[in-house]
Amino acid sequence: MRVVLAEDLFLLRDGLVRLLEAYDFEIVAAVDNGPSLLRALVDERPDVAVVDVRLPPTFTDEGLQAALTARKQVPGLPVLVLSQYVEQLYARELLADGSGGIGYLLKDRVFDPDQFVESVRRVAAGGTAMDPDVVAKLFAKDSNGPKGSLARLTPREREVLALMAEGRSNASIAQALVITERSVIKHTSNIFAKLDLPVSDDANRRVLAVLAFLR
Amino acid sequence: MNIAKDARTAVAGLPLAGLAVVEVFFFSLLVTAISLLGAGIGLFLIPAAAIAARSTVNITRRLAGARLEGGIPEPYLPEPPREGGLKSWWARTQWILTDPATWRDLAWMLVNPVVGLVLVLLPLTLIAFGVFGLLMPLLWEDISGSGGNNWYWFVKVTDSQSALYALGLGIPTLLIGLVSAPALMRAHAQLARTLLAPTETARKVLHLTRTRSEVVSSSAAELRRIERDLHDGAQARLVALGMNLGVAEQLLAKDPEAVRAILADTRKASASALTELRDLIRGIHPPVLADRGLADAVRALALDSPLDVSVTAELPGRADAPVESALYFAVSEILTNAAKHASPTHVDVDLWYADGRIRAQVSDDGHGGADPSRGTGLRGIERRLAAFDGVLAVHSPVGGPTTLTLEIPCALS
Structure with a gap:
């Protein structure tokens, strides 16, 4: 699997390269600033990009901006954004195009x-990977308002949705909640129905379920 | 026209006139004290004389200021700390002599007995003379008989006919006295304000002195908090990490299973150290503020708030980082307070820039009753804004809704 990596701190970049290579990823480019990241993403069309939010030259959200720009040029380009902190604002921006292939995790x-x-x-497979911190914040907010979309879900369905928002598979959700995979599937289809999600492939619906809250 | 009220106004001139006379005394006292500075003894006399003079002038400030909106505030520089010894006397004398307000007081004590006295006594004099004219028909015989002055204005009162003329003149005299009283007393108050109120520069200096000391002490408190957080948090955890790793190293050969558990713990501890550092950084300078500026930072705040917050922002550029940070933390605190006390269903935050000022308005539909004179939170926000010459306006009737407007003069880039 071909990976483009962007991280400005040498130690972390080196560590990530080693880690990913140990798991048989092929690092096609490891860059340390925003402009080269954008070039690498558009030229190399990697299977997945692992990107630090804060990069030179501005040391602001350069990495995030590069990823968003690249996804405009290459729709659906899978990007996993790493950051020292997670912001709902950035999560929304990343998920806004609804096409999946997005990850947003704490370092x-x-x-x-x-x-x-x-x-x-x-x-890389087009799913999502949201940091549990982001998901927790989303839930904290929504559970406060009676008009939130979450109000229609049972407590169990909320738990399933939270894990789904993190991007976990049915098997992994079943394991986390100590229930059978069959009941997870039952819960997810209930969730899709309650959130009025159109019938499409499962991965995409999972992204849409997460998006349902963000709105 | 309200005769009783105007008469009272005219009578109020009496104590002011008395003060003007007393001020002549203090003028000479202070001038004498200052002229004795060369002889050394002035060093001890000046502070005492000045303080006595100031307390007299302060009475004028209060009495005359009552006729003006906003009154006449005291302009004096804050007193230096007393240390004792000759040096302290010198410091106090210097404090008096270098304060422009001292010299303006002196000017006032010179002008007031001349111009001020006329202004405050004129209405009362006219009223008294008018009453005298009205009584002329009764009094003229006694006055003439005792060989007294029998002129009333331009009428020589020699018989009951001319006494009636005097009565006719007495009526307008009395009326003029009454009618002019409020205007003349006001003119006196204006004159007092010109010389006795703090000048623009003095006000600025006072404001800067106060806000500077507040900023210095609050940033010192901030640094102490950060130091404590680092010391009890990240630093302690790093020590624990080191210790755990040391134990793991020792056990490596004997008990690899135990090492595995220790390493898992260590990894968890390092994650919590990171979390603590992250929270600390967020409190110092929030990442979104650094990345995107005020508008997006406030949007991020709105998303993180448990309340339903909508944000509209029209900022054509970015303000200086300290201004952005002050507004950000102010809005953040207001949202926290609203969630804690007002239980609103909806909050609106507006950010805009107009007339060289950046403004933030936070309105909620909660139950109101926010009062800066009671809550320390709002007072703190006020203080933080004051460091940038900014202001906080609170409109929060009991029962709501609450609107807080924050404003800081600044340029955008």
Whole structure:
């Protein structure tokens, strides 16, 4: 699997390269600033990009901007954004085009290589990987208002949706909640129905379910 | 026309006239004290004389200021701390002599007994003379008989006929006295304000002195908080990490299973250290503010707030980082307060720029009753804005809704 990596701190870039290579990813470009990232994304068309939000030259949200621009030119280009902090505002911007292939994780998640690599693979396959912190914030907000879309869901369905928003598979949700995969499937189809999501392939519906809250 | 009220106004001139006479005394006292500075003894006399003079002039400020909106505030520089010894005397004398207000007080004590006295006594004099004219038909015989002055204005009162003329002149005299009283007393008050109120520069200096000391102490408190957070949080966790790794190293050969558990713990501890650092950084300078500026930072705040907040922003550029940061934290605190106390269903935040000022308005439909004189939160926001010459306007009747408007003069880039 071909990966473009953008991270300005040498130690972290080096660590990520080693980590990803250990899991048989092919690093086609490892860059340290916004403009070269954009060029690499458009020229190399990687299977997935792993991008730090804050990059030179401005040290603001250069990486995020480059990823968004690249996705305009290459629709659906899978991007996993890493950051020292997560903002709902940025999560919305990343998910806004509704085409999936988006990840937004805290840098700490790299500490668990297996799960991190699973997230990278999922994003590459067109799914999502939202940091549990982002998801928690979304839920904290929505559960406060009676008019929120969450009000229509049962507590169990909310739990399933939260895990789904993180981008977990049915099997992984079943394991986390200690229920059978069959009941997870039952819950997810209830959620899709309650959120009025159109019939389409499962991965896309999962993205839409997350988007339903963001609005 | 309200005769009783105008008469009272005219009578109010009496204490002011008395003060004017007393001020002549304090003028000479202070001037004498200053002229004795060369002889050394002035060093001890000046502060005492000045303070006595100031308390007299302060009474004038209060009495005359009552006729003007906003009154006449005191202009004096704050007193230096007393340390004792000769040096302290010198510092106090210097404090008096370098304060422009001292010299303006002196000018006032010179002008007031001349111009001021005329202004405050004229209405009362006219009224008294008018009453005298009205009584002329009763009094003229006694006055003439005792060989007193029998002129009333231009009429020589020698018989009951001319006494009636005097009565006719007495009526307008009395009326003029009454009618002119409010205007003349006001003119006196204006004159007092010109010399006794703080000048624009003095006001600025006072404001700057106050806000500077507030900024210095609040940033010192901030630094202490950050130091404590780092010390108890990230630093302690890093020490624990080091210790855990040391133990793991020791156990490596004997008990690899235990090492595995220790390493898992260590990884968790490093994640919590990161979380703590992240929260700390957010409190110092929020990442979105650094990345995107005020508008998006406030939008991010709105998203994170448990309340239903909508944000509209029309900012044609970015303000200086300190201004942005002050507004951001102010809005953040207001949203927190609203969530805590007002329980609104909806909050609107508007940001815009007009007339060289950046403004933020936060309106909620909660139950109101926010009062800067009671809550320390609003007072703190006021203080933080004051450092940038900004202001906070609070409109929060009990029962709501609440509108807070924050305003800071600044240029956008």
